[in-house]
Amino acid sequence: MLHRGLLIAGREVDAVNGETFPVFAPETGRTLATVARARAGDVNLAVNAAREGFVEWYRKSASEREAVFLKAAELVANEGEARFLDTLIDESGSAIRKARREIQYTVDLLRTAAGEVRRLYGETFPNDDPHKISLVIREPLGTVAVVSPYNAPLSLLTKMAAFPLAAGNAVVIKPSEETPLTALAFGQLLLDAGLPAGAVSVLPGFGSECGAELVNHPQVDSVALTGSTQTGVLVAQQALKGMRRVQLELGGKSALLVLEDADPQQAAAIAAQGIFTHAGQICMANSRIVVDRKVYPAFIEALKREAESITLGNLRDEETVYGPLINGRAVEKVLEQVRAAVQDGATLLTGGELSSAGPLVIKPTVILQPPKHSAVWREESFGPVTCVAQAENLGDAIALANDSEYGLSAAVLTNNLQWGLQAARKIRSGAVHIGMHSFQSNALAPIGGVGMSGFGRSGGRYSTEEFTEVKWISADTGGLPV
Secondary structure (H helix, E strand, O other): EEEEEEEEEEEEEEEOOEEEEEEEEEOOEEEEEEEEEOOOOHHHHHHHHHHHHHHHHHOHHHHHHHHHHHHHHHHHHHHHHHHHOOOOOOOHHHHHHHHHHHHHHHHHHHHHHHHHHHHHHEEEEEOOOOOOOEEEEEEEEEEEEOOOOOOOOOOHHHHHHHHHHHHOOEEEEOOOOHHHHHHHHHHHHHHHOOOOHHOOOOOOOOOOHHHHHHHOOOOEEEEEOOOOOOHHHHHHHHHHHHOEEEEEOOOOOEEHHHHHOHHHHHHHHHHHHHHHHHHHHHOOOOOOEEEEEHHHHHHHHHHHHHHOOEOOOOOOOOOOOOOOOHHHHHHHHHHHHHHHHHOOOOOOEEOOOOOOOOOOOOEEEEEOOOOOOOOOOOOOOOOOOOEEEEEOOOOHHHHHOOOOOOOOOOOEEOOOOHHHHHHHHHOOOOOEEEEEOOOOOOOOEOOOOOEEEEEOOOOHHHHHOOOEEEEEEEEEOOOOOO
8 A cells, every 4th residue: 555644845754643644546546655644744844844935935046946846837738747647637536638637738838937937027206305215025934835636636736836836935835635746746746956955845644633733833934725714714713813914716606608799509618628537526617507598598508518418438548538536525525515506496407416427426407497596506516517598698697696795706608799898897807708617727727706706816827926925125225404
């Protein structure tokens, strides 16, 4: 049986108390490894290492820090499949095509982080006194706690950790307990690329035992979390008590608008990709689809065909679109939302049951006209389920899109740019994509949401701003006043 430890100060070590926990493969249920189980004592060791690693890392020149990210990107480009592919498939239940996309996106993120090292720009501004100058500079915060999710355990972790590091911070990573092996491999990648040993630690463990201890640690300066809204609220409350800055990318209930001029078949293909990729375990997935009444009948017929044509099965088969949900609790939550919606009067167009592809695999599911109070309309499902509502016109479609406490992403399918931009301006969301589905990523883009989808932005210079402190420096260059 494979055993993995915690990664602290450049070494893999057992937990202070010697505890471990098993990591399972969602596809087969087999035990992949036992992993050291971090608690408060381990958090102390990692944070202390980070304080030392921060000083060493921040003192390096821009070219030295840039070289680490370029080397890491080179390693992933050349060795990414050997380092990460099997682990992504086995540990997170990723289909092979999705796993490969994560690896490639990781290369993009690391190269972008390398560029951010040289873009820590400041500014000057004028004073009334001609002898005085004012400078504004950016400085790193210190130690950033990174709490990462299981759905994209490599690419999301890279985005969450690389940009704070590019700004000169150290990071302590608490990955999801479902996917610690990917996080440990990522930490080792950074060390292999030349990152100082103390500047990154990886602490596999559970939220209440490890995550909470890390967020509340007095020597942690900032927290970055991607996860559920419930967890995000708790983290924000605890961080505020210590006046720590937080960047939160939380849940979503993203809307895809299909306007009257959209081609129904093309729209259905786009919509299916936007919800069924990785079994809908994507916070930006278009789990609500709002369709103009003029194209509604043709669209739902086309969407049914798209959903029922999706290939489920062996994760290493190139044709497989998605595989299992992460665990049995996730499956039960999704199926319960579907049952409750149908009992409440919604129509089940297709799916709504387990697939023969595996005990954690749910068929692509489409629900028509769910009640607006139902969980499937209001709450994040995080599964291969979308619901479709009919709209009378553009104004009605926008209103339905905004009928949510979430606001992470949205999309509009139309050939009329004026309609698309009008919708984009009026939809309350961190991003709106025209002519595409709602699940879009870009290493330079400001990813984040409004409302219960969190606050702050990650990606490119927006992460730099999140994880640096602005300092005003002024100087009198005229000597003593006469």
